[in-house]
Amino acid sequence: MAIEVIQQKCVGCALCLKSCPFAAIEMVNKVAVIKDNCVACGACIESCKFDAIILRKHDEGVLPEEEYADVWVFGEQKKSVIQSVVYELLGEGKKLAQKRGQKLAVVLLGDKGIEKQAQKLIQRGADKVYVVESPELKNYQDETYTCVLTKLIKDYKPEIVLTGATSIGRSLIPRVAVNLKTGLTADCTGLDIDEEKGLLLQTRPAFGGNIMATIICPHRRPQMATVRHKVMKEAQIDLKYKGEIIKIDAKDFCLSACAKLIDIIEAIEETINLTEADIIVSGGRGIGNPENFKLIEEFAKTIGAAVGASRATVDAGWIPYSHQVGQTGKTVCPKIYFACGISGQIQHLVGMQSADIIIAINKDPDAPIFKIATYGIVGDIFEVLPALIKKFKK
Amino acid sequence: MNIIVCIKQVPDTTEVRINPETNTLIRDGVASIINPFDTYAIEEGLRLKERFGGKVTVITMGPPQAETALREAVSLGVDEAVLLSDRAFAGSDTLATSYALAMGIKKLGEVDVILCGKQAIDGDTAQVGPGIAIWLDMPQATYVKKIEDCKEESGKKVFRVHRMVEEGHEVLDVPLPCMLTVVKEINEPRMPSLKGMMRSKKAEIIKWSAADIQAEEENIGLDGSPTQVMRIFSPEQRKGGEMLHGEVHEIADRLQDVLKELI
Numbered sequence: 001m002a003i004e005v006i007q008q009k010c011v012g013c014a015l016c017l018k019s020c021p022f023a024a025i026e027m028v029n030k031v032a033v034i035k036d037n038c039v040a041c042g043a044c045i046e047s048c049k050f051d052a053i054i055l056r057k058h059d060e061g062v063l064p065e066e067e068y069a070d071v072w073v074f075g076e077q078k079k080s081v082i083q084s085v086v087y088e089l090l091g092e093g094k095k096l097a098q099k100r101g102q103k104l105a106v107v108l109l110g111d112k113g114i115e116k117q118a119q120k121l122i123q124r125g126a127d128k129v130y131v132v133e134s135p136e137l138k139n140y141q142d143e144t145y146t147c148v149l150t151k152l153i154k155d156y157k158p159e160i161v162l163t164g165a166t167s168i169g170r171s172l173i174p175r176v177a178v179n180l181k182t183g184l185t186a187d188c189t190g191l192d193i194d195e196e197k198g199l200l201l202q203t204r205p206a207f208g209g210n211i212m213a214t215i216i217c218p219h220r221r222p223q224m225a226t227v228r229h230k231v232m233k234e235a236q237i238d239l240k241y242k243g244e245i246i247k248i249d250a251k252d253f254c255l256s257a258c259a260k261l262i263d264i265i266e267a268i269e270e271t272i273n274l275t276e277a278d279i280i281v282s283g284g285r286g287i288g289n290p291e292n293f294k295l296i297e298e299f300a301k302t303i304g305a306a307v308g309a310s311r312a313t314v315d316a317g318w319i320p321y322s323h324q325v326g327q328t329g330k331t332v333c334p335k336i337y338f339a340c341g342i343s344g345q346i347q348h349l350v351g352m353q354s355a356d357i358i359i360a361i362n363k364d365p366d367a368p369i370f371k372i373a374t375y376g377i378v379g380d381i382f383e384v385l386p387a388l389i390k391k392f393k394k
Numbered sequence: 395m396n397i398i399v400c401i402k403q404v405p406d407t408t409e410v411r412i413n414p415e416t417n418t419l420i421r422d423g424v425a426s427i428i429n430p431f432d433t434y435a436i437e438e439g440l441r442l443k444e445r446f447g448g449k450v451t452v453i454t455m456g457p458p459q460a461e462t463a464l465r466e467a468v469s470l471g472v473d474e475a476v477l478l479s480d481r482a483f484a485g486s487d488t489l490a491t492s493y494a495l496a497m498g499i500k501k502l503g504e505v506d507v508i509l510c511g512k513q514a515i516d517g518d519t520a521q522v523g524p525g526i527a528i529w530l531d532m533p534q535a536t537y538v539k540k541i542e543d544c545k546e547e548s549g550k551k552v553f554r555v556h557r558m559v560e561e562g563h564e565v566l567d568v569p570l571p572c573m574l575t576v577v578k579e580i581n582e583p584r585m586p587s588l589k590g591m592m593r594s595k596k597a598e599i600i601k602w603s604a605a606d607i608q609a610e611e612e613n614i615g616l617d618g619s620p621t622q623v624m625r626i627f628s629p630e631q632r633k634g635g636e637m638l639h640g641e642v643h644e645i646a647d648r649l650q651d652v653l654k655e656l657i
Contacts, residue, residue, distance in 0.1 A: 002485070002616055021626050036457045036484040040616055041623045078561075142524075142534055167559045171536040174521035178489060178528040183620030186488075186519035205629065207405070207516055213626045220620040259533040259568040262554070267562035275560055279657065303657050321539075321579040322558065327515060328430060328578050335656055353632050357656075359649065374635040375652070377645055387642040391650050392657065 002056050003040050005032045009052035019047035021211075068221040071097040072158040074149070075108035075121060075129070076168055078140075082117055084234065084276070085164030089227060090124045091235035092191055093162055096200070099193040102159065103127040109148055111138035115245065122243030124235040129243060130156070134250035136257075139264065140168045143257035146175040151253055153180060158222050160200050162191075165226035166275075177224050183217030184224040189231045189354075200225070208327055209350040229275055230333040231354070267322060274306050274323065279336045282308030282325055282352070283318075286341020286362060287381060290318035296340060299385050302392050308332065308352075310342050326351035340381045344369025361385070395448030395506045398499055399439040399472065400526065401432040403456050403463040404516040428463045431511025434576050437583040438541065439509050440471050446544060449473045451502060455483055455494050461599050469586035469594035476502070482604040482615050488517075490618035492525025497607040499530065506551070508573040512537055520575070527573035535568050539579040544570075 012030030024038040032044075032053070045053045073089040075082060090104065097104040105128040106121045108114055114137075118129040130152060136144055149172065153161065161176075163169035165187045177184035190203035194216070200223040202215045217223040274280065281300040283293055293307070300307045308330075309323040325332055327347040337355035342348060344360070344367055352358070353372055360373035361384050370376040377384055406425045428436075439450040452467040454460050455478040464475035478498045486494065499505060508530075510523035520536070527534040540556040542565075551570040556563045558577055568574070586594070604614055612618060638645045 036479075036481050039485045039623050041626065043626075142536075146528075167537055167557075170520045171524060171534070174488070174492075174519075174524035175528045175534075177521070178492060178525045181489065181620070184488065184521060185621060186517075186521055201624070206518065206626075208518075209629060211626050212629045214624045215621050216624045217620050218622060257533070259535065259566055259572070261564060261566055263565040264559075265562050265565065273560045321577070324578075336653065357653075358632075370637070371634045372632040375649065376634065376637045378637065378639075379642065379645070383642050384645065387646040388649065391643075391646040 003034050003038055004054055004056050006052045007031050009050050011050055015047050016044040016053060019043045068157045068159040070103045070105050070158045071160045073106045074163040075106040076164055077110050080110055080114055082120055085166060085229045087124050087234040088232040089162045090126060092232040094125045094235060096160060096191060096193055107152055109137045109145060111135055118245045122241055123237050123239055125241060126243050129245050131245060131247045132250055134255060136255040139261055141257055141261055142171055144255050145172050148253045149176050150179040153222060161222045161224045163226045165228050169226045173224060173226055182220040182222060182224060185215040186226050188225045188227045274308060274330050274332055277306035277334050279303055279305035280308045280332055280334045281305045281338040282342060283313060283340050284310035284342030285312040293319055295385055299389050302389050310348050339369050342369055343367045395442060395446045396504050397439045397442050397448055397450045398505055398508045399435045399452045400495055400510045401452055401454045401463060402429045402514045403460040404429045404514055428466055429511055429514040431513060433583045434578055434580050435509040435511045436467050436470055437581045438576055453498050455491060464599050465594040468597045469590040471590055476600045478602050480603040485616035485619060487619035487621045488519050488521040488525060489620060490614050492522045493529055493613045493618060494609055496526045496529035497609045498602060501607050506570045510575045512575045512577050523573055523575040532571050532573050533568050534573040535566050536575045538574045538576045
């Protein structure tokens with residue numbers, strides 16, 4: 001597939017230059033020329049009033065569509081506990097499966113006994129749960145999990161495979177997608193089915209959240225996506241829902257791995273994991289000095305929140321990197337985000353602006369954070385926070 | 395130790411905006427930079443060389459102007475720089491990109507470790523590093539924040555690495571050759587030296603086409619890219635809400651009132 005300019009028809013009006021979101025067209029001798037960074041989005045075709053731009057389709061291969069069916073969700077578990085992102089994927093996956101008239105299935109890999117968790121997945125709407133049990137699958141490991149998931153997909157041929165955009169999902173799924181030579185869209189915030197063609201429409205932020213892009217994978221299967229945590233609603237529990245548990249012998253898979261997991265060390269200072277947290281209290285340079293993170297922590301503890309931080313405070317060594325929210329840190333999506341002494345640089349905003357409610361406390365009334373805050377408080381955090389702590393302690 | 399660092403030239407995304415009238419990206423005057431996460435990969439490559447000896451090679455795929463990013467890497471001290479550039483690569487998604495980089499790395503010969511930034515700030519996919527590992531059949535570790543040491547185990551070199559996960563970190567032993575993606579916490583990148591800047595001006599950049607790396611046509615460019623961008627649009631802009639005024643206790647009352655359902 002490629003965009004081509006019919007030189008005889010091109011009049012050099014340059015309308016297409018303005019339409020190209022990727023700046024991939026230039027004028028050479030008054031004729032539009034498509035540059036290397038063209039992604040064939042087709043925006044220029046619509047803009048051309050002289051029908052001088054066309055999309056030339058190469059051999060696209062025949063899609064054996066009837067072979068592929070069902071929506072799969074990767075059942076991420078840690079210490080045999082199903083992660084909440086899986087329930088979100090089931091909620092969203094159900095809608096997709098219904099639109100396609102297909103079943104919803106979960107792949108659950110884990111230690112001996114993980115099958116006991118399968119019922120929880122069925123109660124959230126899974127029609128099938130594929131279970132593989134083995135001590136080698138107790139903890140996530142890149143090589144073993146890649147091997148098992150790749151083979152299962154090859155054997156059962158799902159049409160859509162969804163995974164949480166967690167550290168596990170984002171390490172595992174690109175490996176599986178390359179094994180299958182199929183398309184993968186990272187970190188989606190919206191999924192839907194194109195009613196005409198039945199394709200999965202995968203919408204995600206790009207350029208640090210400055211633009212949104214809808215991605216499709218028209219000619220290969222399965223269509224695969226990782227989905228941002230806490231964006232989709234969890235599937236409701238239905239104790240009467242009936243599903244099937246399909247157990248597959250671990251002997252069918254190659255479970256040897258070169259890399260060995262030696263230890264998992266849980267951070268003690270992070271009582272609540274930032275990406276899981278419903279409430280986050282973040283501190284920025286405006287809090288003055290590292291000691292004052294104690295006040296942030298105290299307030300966070302009072303309301304059961306996790307502690308976040310701006311890049312400036314992490315770079316200054318006030319708080320560990322694992323707390324950093326923003327472009328070079330974590331992307332979070334809590335219900336409530338308190339930004340204390342954070343001015344609101346765009347790099348910070350891209351990491352937290354999808355929070356439901358943002359409360360900003362800053363001395364500077366012109367701080368950019370107030371432009372996006374649900375509630376803005378111009379004031380000294382050393383007055384405001386103690387007042388809030390007092391209030392919420394009751 | 396043969397150390398390969400994969401880098402990407404990206405627009406400084408904090409400056410990318412959409413023109414609300416034409417609904418297209420405004421790129422005028424947007425600077426191109428080395429993907430910030432890749433600067434940590436370059437630094438870690440240089441540090442591995444300082445610890446274990448060897449050679450650091452940076453490789454990128456991109457248009458001819460990506461040479462600027464490679465020269466910047468040379469100014470920081472890398473030994474060799476490779477640019478994969480060819481019209482046939484145009485429109486590559488992460489599958490096609492990881493294939494092209496893997497083929498380029500293959501052509502470089504013996505490899506001990508491939509370093510990548512955890513993700514690029516324009517696409518944020520984090521898919522190319524793990525993709526390269528599969529194309530080259532190597533073990534991997536993602537989100538690495540520390541390379542503790544390199545020891546010999548039954549004739550094989552093994553890295554002990556720490557990787558960040560949501561609840562803390564994992565310790566892994568990864569035999570070489572391997573692919574590691576690194577996070578910001580791993581190091582603090584150095585500044586270019588005067589000598590390095592002089593060198594970068596004169597340094598020869600190796601330029602390879604799709605044919606040079608024996609890339610199969612069906613795996614590169616748009617043909618090798620299963621995903622397509624269907625539509626791009628501006629995200630809904632978040633609007634500012636209400637400013638709370640008054641004495642702090644009044645503000646606290648108000649906040650408690652609006653949040654009482656949630657806290």
